[in-house]
Amino acid sequence: MSALPGTTGRRRIYLMRHGHVDYFSPEVIASGDYNGVPLTPLGREQALAAGDALADIPFDRAVCSGYRRTEETARLVLSRHAECADLPLETEPDLVELHGSTDAPPMSREKFAAAMAFQFDNAAEPGARMGLGTDGELFSAAAARGERAFLRLLSEPDWATMLVVAHEGINRLLLGWATGAGLKGVQAFEQDTACINILDFDLVPVETGEGNEISRAMIKALNLTPYNHTKFGMNMTSLERIMSPAEEHH
Template sequence: MSALPGTTGRRRIYLMRHGHVDYFGKEIQAAGGDTKVVPLTPLGQEQAKAGGVALSHVRFDRAVCSGVPRTFQTATHVLASQPEELRPALEVEPDLVEIHGGGFIEAKSRAELAAQMAYHFEVAGEPGATMLKGGEVFADAERRAIEAVKRLLAEPGWHTVLIAAHEGINRLILGWAALGAKGSGLKAVQAFEQDPACINVIDFDMVPRGDGAVGTEIQRAIVKAVNVTPYNYVKHGMNMTSLEAIFARDPR
């Protein structure tokens, strides 16, 4: 089993959120509000490149994104800082796409919209709670995201992977990694802020399956770092949450 140097069965996931996007841009308007089409803004590209510089010394065995433009571009910018001969091919995992929202929230301004969205993740742990009215059930999104990570961890031949995903999905994965069998990770997602192009580091200790079957299973997860932003390590001036900043036109 491939493992991090100095360990017997530990694997590491560098889990990133995509860089800054404009959810009110012309691409979304042309697509009728479909957020899957939104690309990185120039600021988002610079944020992703900063992440690439910070991770340039890390040798990724594999690289995965959710497949939408903003995560594909983020991962591509990060991998561009890797030596070309060591750069892994970028894979797509559709189950890591962002939590599906319902229709647009009716609001008269960005400020009103931000106020409605500001505490939305706090309801994730409630039975049947959805991402906005008519959106995906948080528990369903958690299930698909975790299964995607588990599938990746079950595959041999790697010990370090880059995943470029989304704020909501990252929160779900972090909540699960932090609590595991000790409680519902959905109740923890509200605490895991995810700034644009941030980096999280999660280690997983893998052991042979307890039922004697071929393969491994997760013994424990270790959260090593959360919401690290290489373009502003100490968060100076980043006083808004990610959602507040998006709807307030704050170019963070």
């Protein structure tokens, strides 16, 4: 099994959130395709800054959720890496963002942002769903598919360092899983756009069969933003910021 230098069974995942997007742009509203929303110019700048920060990391594999904003972010990050610019970009559908409700009542952008602000605080409640309606994805179901995706990736051979670009919600659930806090801990994990999390996993052989299992998960770094290391001026949550009018973004 491939492992980080100096270790016998440790692997590292650089887990990112995609760069800034505008879900309320005229083009997105007209198309109704919220999965295909592109990065804004700000989002591209953020992704390139992350790429500069990660330019010396020897990625063996690169994975995104398959949504346009994660693919664009991943490709911009890899473009800053001379040895990884041509690395194939894989897709992992189980890492797509949580599916929101389709039957939420109409409301203004401001009211929607206010209502969504505390979505993750109740994630551990029985039957809790994403969104403001009744048919959003269960947080528990999303957590299960995210965990399933990571376990599948960690079970695959021939890599020690991987780039994964996903979304705020699924990242929160994965971080809750990695800490052992589960859904009760996800509200504390802020995920700014184009942020970098660094997760290490110690793998050991399964005693009763083939393959490996996780013996320990460690968070080496959390919510790093190379475009603003100290978070100065980043006083809104990422959700508040992404829901705010474009002229408020700097």
